[in-house]
Amino acid sequence: MNQISPLAFVHPEAKLGDNNIIGPFCCIDRNTVIGDDNVLMNNVTIHYGARIGSGNEIFPGASLSTKPQDLKFRGEDSICEIGDRNSIRENVTISRGTASKGITKVGNDNLLMENMHIAHDCVVGSRTIIGNSTKFAGEVTVDDHAIISAVVLCHQFCKIGGYVMIQGGSRFSQDIPPYIIAGKEPIRYAGINIIGLRRHGFSNELIELIHNAYRLLYSKGVLQEGIEEIRKNLQITPEIQYIIDFVSTSKRGIIR
Secondary structure (H helix, E strand, O other): OOEEOOOOEEOOOOEEOOOOEEOOOOEEOOOOEEOOOOEEOOOOEEOOOEEEOOOOEEOOOOEEEEOOOOOOOOOOOOEEEEOOOOEEOOOOEEEOOOOOOOEEEEOOOOEEOOOOEEOOOOEEOOOOEEOOOOEEOOOOEEOOOOEEOOOOEEOOOOEEOOOOEEOOOOEEOOEEOOOEEEEOOOOEEEEEOHHHHHHOOOOHHHHHHHHHHHHHHHOOOOHHHHHHHHHHHOOOOHHHHHHHHHHHHOOOOEOO
């Protein structure tokens, strides 16, 4: 049975699962679907087009599936899909999609800290940590296990690789490849995220292999030449192939 405060508004067309707690002054719009075992604290707004999974904890002031902040948006039908077991802290805002992709997606087991923003058509993976007041512009992609510190500004269309650590206060308009630390001003490659990789069970041998891949990649002025050096000199494990694929398909270029 759901526990819905008498001071909350739930639209008659909203679809709720079971065992949800809806606090006072929450507002849940039409064309929304919410799973089971979610906790919505006071003053949470779930807008049109939200698709929320189960086991999420949503803190006061969060506003999910908001109208995109995009002047090209013309009211087209779109959604915002949020997975399971996410912690969505105070005043987080997540926009729904536009005609570009039609959907903004957030995976599972993420910690989205206070006042951060995910814009239209972004895709955020699972088990990420995104710090206070960090802002993603439209169509940003974040792969699994990324850690983005506080007050980071990310340009539209950028991609952030898995297992990265991005320094607080950074600004960037190019892609951040996987497994690295990105920091300093202007932002640049600052080494391998050794502590993060060890915490996720990467062996010393694999960490050394990743380190050597970036040493070869950045040793060349042309990234394609660095990729060829990797292919010639290193064992191509799934992790190394991920680096090659990420760099090869980057549309904005990667930080150096």
